[in-house]
Amino acid sequence: MKSTKSTKALLRLLALLMAFVIIAAACGDDDGDDGSGDDGGSAVSDDAGDEMADDGDMADDGDMADDGDDMADGDDMADDGDDMADDGDDMADDFSAAFLYISPIGEAGWTWAHDQGRLYAEEATGIPTFFVDSVNDGSPADIEAAIRTLVADGHDVIIGTSFGYMDTMEAMAAEFPDVVFEHVSGYKANDTNFGNTFGKIYQPRYLTGMIAGAATETNQIGYVAAFPIPEVARGINAFTLGAQRVNPDVEVVVQWTSTWFDPAIEGDAADALLEGGADVIAMHQDTTSAGLAAEAAGARWVSYNSDMSEFAPDAYLASAIWNWGPRYAKIISSAADGSYVPGFYWGGYEDGIVDIGSIAADVDADVVAQVEDIRQQMIDGAFAVFSGPLFAQDGTQLLAEGEVMDPGMLLGEAFFVQGVVGDIG
C-alpha cells in the first residue's frame, strides 16, 4: 500500500515537472525569437529555456525551425550542442563576444547603458555580440553556468558587467586561457586574459551636483545611496563638492538602502529624504523609483547610469551617464587581432566613457555655462574633482591647498567629505 502510494506520488511529480518543462521550453523559444527581432539579428540566449528546449526531445522540430534565422546570422549557439566542442575551434571566421548582465535591459539604467555599449561595439567592429541577462551576481553557480555555456558556444570575449562576477570570472579566465575575460567595476586582473574596466563616473557626478546645488531651495539634497563602498562614497563626495561649488550652504543627506535594484525600498528611502526637507534627490541604484518619488512630491531629481528624463519629466534635472561603446569596441577588436592586453582601465572624461545627460530646460543659463566650462576642463584633463583644500566630514583636512588626491586614496575612498550628512557605517 505504502509503496503504491509513493509510486503514484512520484508519477504525479514527474507529470508536473514535464508540464513545466514543456511550458518553459515554449517560453524559451519565443524569447529567443523576440530578442533577435528587436536587436537587429543578434540572438538572445537569456533563458534556461533555450537549453531545456535543446534537451527535450519533444521540442526539437519546432526549435530547429525557429533557430533557423539565427543560424543565418552566423550564430553558433543554434547548433544545439551536438558539436559544441567543434564550435570553439573554428573561431577564425566566427569571432564573437558575449556579455553577462545582472538585470534585464529595460529602457534605462545600468544594464541598458551596457547594452548600448554592446550595440555600439557590434556596429563599430562588425563582430557579432551576444548577451545573457538577469545573471544573479550573488550566485557563483549561476555565473559559472552562464560562462561555461558561453564558452561552449564558442564565444571568444566575455564581458561581465556586475561587481559580483569578479571572482568567478577570474577562475574561468584561468580555466579558459584562449578566451578574453573583461570584468567591469571590480579590482582584479591577470597578465594574460583577464582585465578590468571601470570609469570615473564621479566626474559627471560633480557636474550634476553643481546643477542640483543651484536648484535646491531648502539647501538640502537627499542622496539615495546603495552600499557603503568606495564607488558609491566617491560619487556622493564628488556630487557634494559640485553642489558646494555653486552653493556653499548646501547639505547632502545620505540614506542607505543596501540594494542595487529594489524599487519599493528605493522609492521609500527617497520619500523619507523628501519628508526630511530635501527638495532634490540624487541616487545610485539601477531603478527609476527615486525619480518617481521626487516627481510625485513635486521635487527635483538627478538620475544616474542613463538619461532618464522621460521617466519623471518634471522632476528631472540632469544625469551622470555611461558611454561604454568605444571601450567595448576596443576590447573586442584588440582581442580579435591578438593585441589585447589586460590591465586596470579606469577612464574618465578624457576618454569619453562618462558624460552628463541632458540638462533640464529650466536650469539657470549661468549654471549651465559653468557646468560646460568645467566639463571642457575635465575633457582636457585639467580639472581634478578631489583637490585641496579638502576636508573630511568631521572637519579634518584631507588635502592642502594645491594638492590633488592620489589614485590610491581615490580608489579606496571610504569616507565622506564635509557637507555630507550621514554615516558611512
Added chain:
Amino acid sequence: MIFGLTFPETAVIGLLFAAIQFGAMIYLASLGEMIAERAGVLNLGVEGMMAMGAVGGFVFAIETGSPWLGLLAAAVIGAAVAMVHGLFAVALGANQVVSGLALTIFGVGLANFWGTDYEGVRPEVQFADVDWGPLSDISWIGRILFQQSPLAYSAVLLGFVTWFVLNRTRGGLALRAAGESAATADAAGHSVLGLRLFAVAIGGAFAGIGGAYLSLSISPGWTVGVVAGRGWIAVALVIFGAWKVRRVALGAFLFGLAMALPNRTESFDLPWDPILWSMLPYILTIAVMIAGALVLRNRPPAAPAALGLPFRREER
C-alpha cells in the same frame, strides 16, 4: 529624545505611513495564504502569484488606462495561476510543498517573460492616494491613515470580510472543516475538493492584488524582481499570526515597520550599520518565532489539523 534617539515629527509620520503601506501589501498576500491554509492547502507559490499579479495588473492598467481594471486583472490572474496548484496539489493530491515551490518558480519566470516588453516602461497609469476631505487634513493621523492608496483600504476591508466569512458563516465553517478534518466535512455533505479549490483561488486572487499593490501603487511600474521575496514573508506571516486574521494583521504591520525603518535611519539619526538594519525583518521573524514557541508550547497547535494533507475519498 528617548535613549539618545531623536524622533522628528515628519519622520515618525512618514515611518507609520510607509509601515501601513508595506504592511497592507504583505497583509493582502498573507490573508490569501491564510484562507488556503485554513482549508487545508499549503501554497508556497505566493511569490509567483504576486509576481504574476504585479505584471498582469500593470500590463492591464497600461493597456486599458484604468488602474481598477488592472487590479481586477491582477486578481483574476492570481486566481488562475493558483489553479495550477489547485490542479496538482488539490485535485490530483500531489505533494503540496513541491507543487507550491514549482508555482513560485513558474510564476516568477512567467511574469518575467510576460513583462519583457513592459520592463521599465513609464507608469502612466497608477493609483492616486485617496483624499478623505477633512479627515485627510487632521494632523498626524490624517497623513498616516487617510492619505493611503485605495489598496490599503481594500486590504482592511478584505480582512474584515475574511474574518466574517470564516467565523460567522456556514460556508466559512465548511471551509475550516475541510482544513481541520476533511473526512468530517465530506461526511457532512460538503465537497472538500470544491472548498479547497475555492480557497486556493481566493488565496491566489489576494496574492495577485498584493502584487498589483506594488506595481500600481508603491513603486509603480514593472521590473523583474519587484516582489523581491515579499511573498515568502507573507507565507511566514500566516504561521507568525497563528492562522488568525487579527494576528496576521498585527504581524503585517510589524513587518511593514521593519521594512520602512531601515529606509529612515538618517531621519531618526540612527547610528548603526545600514546592512545590519536590513536584517531587521529576518531578526524579527526569528525572535517572534522563538517567543511564540515559548509562549504556546503547552497549548494545542494553532495550525489547521489537516494542513498539507491531500484528501482522497476512497482512502478515508
